[in-house]
Amino acid sequence: GVGDFFDLEKLCVLGRGNHGSVYKVRHGQTLAIYALKIIQQGSNDAYVSHETEILNCLDSPFVVKCHGIFEPRAGEKAILMEYMDAGTLDTIFRDNGPFSETSLARIAYQVLNGLKYLHEHDIVHLDIKPSNLLVSKDMKVKIADFGVSKIVQGIGTRADTNHHNMCEGTHAYMSPERLDSHTFGSGYVYAGDVWSLGVTLLELYVGHFPFFPADKRPSNWMELVLVVCFGEFPSFPKEASEEFRSFIKCCLEKEPSKRWTVSQLLSHPYACLGERLGK
Numbered sequence: 001g002v003g004d005f006f007d008l009e010k011l012c013v014l015g016r017g018n019h020g021s022v023y024k025v026r027h028g029q030t031l032a033i034y035a036l037k038i039i040q041q042g043s044n045d046a047y048v049s050h051e052t053e054i055l056n057c058l059d060s061p062f063v064v065k066c067h068g069i070f071e072p073r074a075g076e077k078a079i080l081m082e083y084m085d086a087g088t089l090d091t092i093f094r095d096n097g098p099f100s101e102t103s104l105a106r107i108a109y110q111v112l113n114g115l116k117y118l119h120e121h122d123i124v125h126l127d128i129k130p131s132n133l134l135v136s137k138d139m140k141v142k143i144a145d146f147g148v149s150k151i152v153q154g155i156g157t158r159a160d161t162n163h164h165n166m167c168e169g170t171h172a173y174m175s176p177e178r179l180d181s182h183t184f185g186s187g188y189v190y191a192g193d194v195w196s197l198g199v200t201l202l203e204l205y206v207g208h209f210p211f212f213p214a215d216k217r218p219s220n221w222m223e224l225v226l227v228v229c230f231g232e233f234p235s236f237p238k239e240a241s242e243e244f245r246s247f248i249k250c251c252l253e254k255e256p257s258k259r260w261t262v263s264q265l266l267s268h269p270y271a272c273l274g275e276r277l278g279k
């Protein structure tokens with residue numbers, strides 16, 4: 001079966017990150033195609049990922065499926081995953097430009113279902129962004145990359161006394177309470193994923209980081225913190241529908257206690273539209 005790590009042939013590189021690479025691989029015996037993520041976790045490295053443990057016990061149609069965990073050599077872990085054949089929301093955006101409101105509604109519905117599953121299993125993803133949302137040719141969207149994810153019981157207690165851990169992830173998609181370390185640990189950890197989803201959807205709609213004008217990117221940490229924590233709500237293009245605006249505003253509520261939860265968002269008219277369109 002696919003249990004044999006050494007019967008996997010590397011076909012090409014799908015992505016490279018800070019702690020490893022993802023390859024497209026073929027299983028020699030069955031010729032089935034998979035994605036294989038190899039994570040280097042050196043002993044002198046402060047980086048400790050729970051990705052293998054987390055992914056190994058998840059089973060949802062909205063989360064990338066894990067088919068096996070291997071330890072090819074000391075300090076290395078490998079995750080065999082289902083191969084998603086249409087890339088990520090990031091690569092699709094780069095190839096085709098911004099998404100329509102209706103495609104984003106279908107995407108929102110699926111990511112919300114993935115987040116609902118994670119949050120119900122005490123997992124906070126902490127790195128929701130276009131390049132971590134995988135897509136298949138039939139427009140199924142699945143959450144991937146649990147490299148900075150946490151099991152919530154551990155947060156603020158034994159496993160996570162190191163606050164700095166919580167600042168991993170991609171800053172541009174980080175909620176005000178995560179950027180502003182003074183308010184982190186307020187008890188609304190799951191709300192951070194909702195914020196990141198809001199930034200992701202709005203970015204894919206307007207075509208750029210939504211808190212800045214089209215031709216500008218935050219040039220440093222302080223600029224980002226100022227605009228995200230204290231800046232005005234990003235303006236919508238005038239053609240944006242009321243449902244879309246309202247949904248994004250519910251995600252991008254600065255105060256985490258007032259931000260909508262994933263379950264609340266799933267009953268928002270815009271998510272319901274996404275559900276109907278997907279049928």
Ligand code: ADP
Nearest residue numbers: 014015016017022035081082083084131145147
């Ligand atoms: P990193 O920690 O390096 O960001 P990811 O798990 O996000 O690791 O994988 C990096 C990239 O590899 C993704 O952005 C995507 O382009 C590609 N990739 C990862 N997993 C898969 C998969 N299962 N199917 C297809 N492509 C994948």
Ligand code: MG
Nearest residue numbers: 017131132145
């Ligand atoms: Mg990633």
